[in-house]
Amino acid sequence: MSRRAVTLAVASALLLALVIVGALLPVPYVALYPGPTANTLGDNGKGVPLVQIDGRQTYPATGHLNFVTVTYRGGPDARIDLFTALRGWLSKDTAIVPEETIFPKHESQQQVDAENTRQMQDSQENAEAAALQELGIKVPTRVLVNSVQKDKPAAGKLQPNDEITAVNGVKTANVDQVKAQMAKAGVGGRAALEVLRANTPAKVDLTTAKGQDGKPVIGVVLAEDYKFPFKINISVGDIGGPSAGLMFSLSIVDKLTPGPLTGGKFIAGTGTITPEGQVGPIGGIQQKMIAARRAGATVFLTPKDNCAEALGARPGGLRLVRADTLHGAIQSLNALNSGQGAIPACTK
Secondary structure: HHHHHHHHHHHHHHHHHHHHHHHHOOOEEEEEEEEEEOOOOOEEOOOOEEEEEOOOOOOOOEEEEEEEEEEEEEEOOOOOOHHHHHHHHHHOOOEEEEEEHHOOOOOOHHHHHHHHHHHHHHHHHHHOOOOOOOOOOOOOOOEEEEEEOOOOOOOOOOOOOOOOEEEOOOOOOHHHHHHHHHHHHHOOOOOEEEEEOOEEEEEEEHHHHHHOOOOOOOOOOEEEEEEOOOEEEOOOOOOOOOOOOOHHHHHHHHOOOOOOOOOOEEEEEEOOOOOOOOEEEEOOHHHHHHHHHHHHHEEEEHHHHHHHHHHHOOOOOOEEEEEEEEEHHHHHHHHHHHOOOOOOOOOO
């Protein structure tokens, strides 16, 4: 063989080896892509309303209030290869992020998926509470036992999901009220609890112990739960995460009030929601906007803290409307429909 032929053969072999290594070499990155989007005013694809309200008058709702999602490829159990990462870096539709951004260290993929499911459940409850309070519908809370600590006064006497309704004769509707009564009892003091266990009243008499901070404790982790005055069911399948909260709240408000909130328009958006109606930032804004525009959205409700990033990646034909609160988002939609009133835009 000539020197030139040998050189070409060696170069080809090296290139082939590089291709094979690139195809097989896993890298600690995750690829994010535009995910499914669903209309919260429609059904879940199986004929069941995505947001269903029972026990309260509802009104017809038209148009779209779509939540958007991000899908991913990769993770500790199925890492992407180097070529996939390189292709993603060159694609405007894909974001390549460090693995720990999605999967914190020392957490398995199954643990992350379980946490996303829990966040979706919490998001739905927060969305329901925010929507009803926006409409002036009172949503009382209750105090539930989340877990019981071993070797503490409550061990063997209280159980998870017990509802604490009173402490030492004082009615309790939130965690702060329970803590206040414990503080009054003092270390070594009496804590006479009235509880509901599986809707059956019971009394539990305890003596407080000294906690690590020196305060009186009985050895339980408490959580607040909402007592909704009627049933709201949100059916989204196996989608997880907290970022659809704003759109769930808007859908509930739309269904409980006369006249379409969208004006028949295709509105999409994202944002976490607190029970007080505050909208919080989310991840994957670029991929979510792409998914929304591909589905036909012309308006995208954007959390304030995502505005700067969204402006740099906004697809053509998509108007960004800044959403700071649920109340503000409703005002913006009303202004879009009427053509009157200020509509806050995203700014850097």
